[in-house]
Amino acid sequence: MKTSIVWFKTDLRLHDNETLIKAISQSDEIIPVYCFDESNFVTTEFGFKKTGSFRAQFLLESLIDLDRNLRAKGSGLLIIKGRPEVEIPKIVQQYKATKVFAKKEVSYEEKQTEAKVQEELFKLKCELKIFSTSTLYHAEDLPFSIKDIPDVFTNFRKKTEKDAIIRAAFDAPKEIKSPEIEPLQLPTLKELGLNFEPIDSRAVLQFKGGETKAIARLNHYFFETKCISEYKETRNGLVGANYSSKFSAWLALGCISPRFIYDELKKYETQFEANESTYWLVFELLWRDYFRFMMKKYNSKFFQQSGIQDKGIIVNKHNTHQLQEWIDGKTGVDFVDANMKELKLTGFMSNRGRQNVASYLCNDLKLDWRFGAAHFEQQLIDYDVCSNWGNWAYLAGVGNDPRGNRYFNINKQSTDYDKNKKYRDLWLKS
Structure with missing residues (x-):
C-alpha cells in the first residue's frame, strides 16, 4: 500500500492543485495535512505579529472550507501544530508514508523550513516532492533562467x-x-495568541476564506456583474466592492490559482468580450508572478534595508512615535490617515492607498521601509510575502523600480482619486 502525505500550505484548494493531483496519481491513499507552523505566529524583529487576527481568521475559514471539500471527495484534513520539521515526520511515521507532496517555496524563511523538513524526511527514507503551483506562468516555461530574469518588469513582461x-x-x-480522518480540529484564535477582530462594516468587502467563496467572488465579478469589462477604468477606486476584483486575499492563501482565474477569464472573453480591462487583470497577475520570480532570484536581499540594489538610502533615526501615528492614522495628512484607518479596521486597503501610505512613510517620514512592510505583514488579510516585500522595496527605491525613488504627491493623489472626499469622509468621520 503506497501512502503519501499532502502537505497543504498556501494552496488551500482542490481546483488546479498539481501537488494534490500528482499525489493521488502516485499513491494508493493520501493523508491531507495542514501544519500551524508556530514560527508564523511570533512577533517579528520589527515588533509586529507575523500573522494578525484578520488573516488568521481568514485562514481558519479557508481550512474549514478545504476540509469540507475534501470530505465531499472521500477524504478530510488533518491539523497539526508546531514546527513542520518535527510534526510532518511524526505523521509520516504514523501512516508509514513513503512520500510527502507539497508546494514549492521561493522566499527565504519558507525555503529554510522546506529544507529542514526534507532533511528529516530523508532520515526516514521518505521523499519530499515539490511542485510550483502559485504562478500564472510556470518557471520552467519562462524564456530565461531565474538568474537571468530582467530586473525591469516591462522587459520581463514583453x-x-x-x-x-x-x-x-x-x-x-x-x-x-x-x-478515515478524524473530524477537523482547529486551534482557536486565542490559542494562536490572537483576539477576534470583526471587519468594520465600512469595509469594501466582508472577506470570508475558502475556495468556495473565492469561486463565488470570481463568478460575481466576471459573469454576474461583468465588472471585469471595466476593471482598467475602475481599478484605482477606493470605495465599494467592485472597483477591483478583490481576488488578492484568496490568491494569497491559494484558495484560488492564477491559472484558474485565467481559464475563467478566457471563457468570459469568448462569451462576452475581450478588451483592455480583461487584459489588465492578466497584467496584474503577471506582476504577482514577477515578484515571486524576483524573490527566487534575490532571496534574502528583499528583506534588507538596501534591497536588491545594495543601495544606501537616507533613513531618519527610528522614531516610534511617528511610526505609531502612521499606524493609527494620526499623521494629519487626511488621505494617508483614511487609508491607514481602513487597514487597521478591516485588514484591507486599495492598491492606490498602499502606494501612497508607503511613499509617505519612505519619502516624507524617511523611516526604515521594512517597518512599513512588517506592519502590512501583520495587518493585511491578503498578505503575500513576495508581493508585499517586493512592492515595499519598489516604493522605497531599493527594488525593481528603474526610476529609483518613486515619490507620490499625496495632495495631488487625493484630489485625483478622491475628488469629492467621499473616501476620506467615510473613514475619518468616526
Whole structure:
C-alpha cells in the first residue's frame, strides 16, 4: 500500500492543485495535512505579529472550507501544530508514508523550513516532492533562467508574453482515497495568541476564506456583474466592492490559482468580450508572478534595508512615535490617515492607498521601509510575502523600480482619486 502525505500550505484548494493531483496519481491513499507552523505566529524583529487576527481568521475559514471539500471527495484534513520539521515526520511515521507532496517555496524563511523538513524526511527514507503551483506562468516555461530574469518588469513582461505559454489549469480530483480522518480540529484564535477582530462594516468587502467563496467572488465579478469589462477604468477606486476584483486575499492563501482565474477569464472573453480591462487583470497577475520570480532570484536581499540594489538610502533615526501615528492614522495628512484607518479596521486597503501610505512613510517620514512592510505583514488579510516585500522595496527605491525613488504627491493623489472626499469622509468621520 503506497501512502503519501499532502502537505497543504498556501494552496488551500482542490481546483488546479498539481501537488494534490500528482499525489493521488502516485499513491494508493493520501493523508491531507495542514501544519500551524508556530514560527508564523511570533512577533517579528520589527515588533509586529507575523500573522494578525484578520488573516488568521481568514485562514481558519479557508481550512474549514478545504476540509469540507475534501470530505465531499472521500477524504478530510488533518491539523497539526508546531514546527513542520518535527510534526510532518511524526505523521509520516504514523501512516508509514513513503512520500510527502507539497508546494514549492521561493522566499527565504519558507525555503529554510522546506529544507529542514526534507532533511528529516530523508532520515526516514521518505521523499519530499515539490511542485510550483502559485504562478500564472510556470518557471520552467519562462524564456530565461531565474538568474537571468530582467530586473525591469516591462522587459520581463514583453518577452514572457511573446515567448511563453500559460499551462491549462488542473481539474479538481473526482475522488480521493484516504484512511478515515478524524473530524477537523482547529486551534482557536486565542490559542494562536490572537483576539477576534470583526471587519468594520465600512469595509469594501466582508472577506470570508475558502475556495468556495473565492469561486463565488470570481463568478460575481466576471459573469454576474461583468465588472471585469471595466476593471482598467475602475481599478484605482477606493470605495465599494467592485472597483477591483478583490481576488488578492484568496490568491494569497491559494484558495484560488492564477491559472484558474485565467481559464475563467478566457471563457468570459469568448462569451462576452475581450478588451483592455480583461487584459489588465492578466497584467496584474503577471506582476504577482514577477515578484515571486524576483524573490527566487534575490532571496534574502528583499528583506534588507538596501534591497536588491545594495543601495544606501537616507533613513531618519527610528522614531516610534511617528511610526505609531502612521499606524493609527494620526499623521494629519487626511488621505494617508483614511487609508491607514481602513487597514487597521478591516485588514484591507486599495492598491492606490498602499502606494501612497508607503511613499509617505519612505519619502516624507524617511523611516526604515521594512517597518512599513512588517506592519502590512501583520495587518493585511491578503498578505503575500513576495508581493508585499517586493512592492515595499519598489516604493522605497531599493527594488525593481528603474526610476529609483518613486515619490507620490499625496495632495495631488487625493484630489485625483478622491475628488469629492467621499473616501476620506467615510473613514475619518468616526
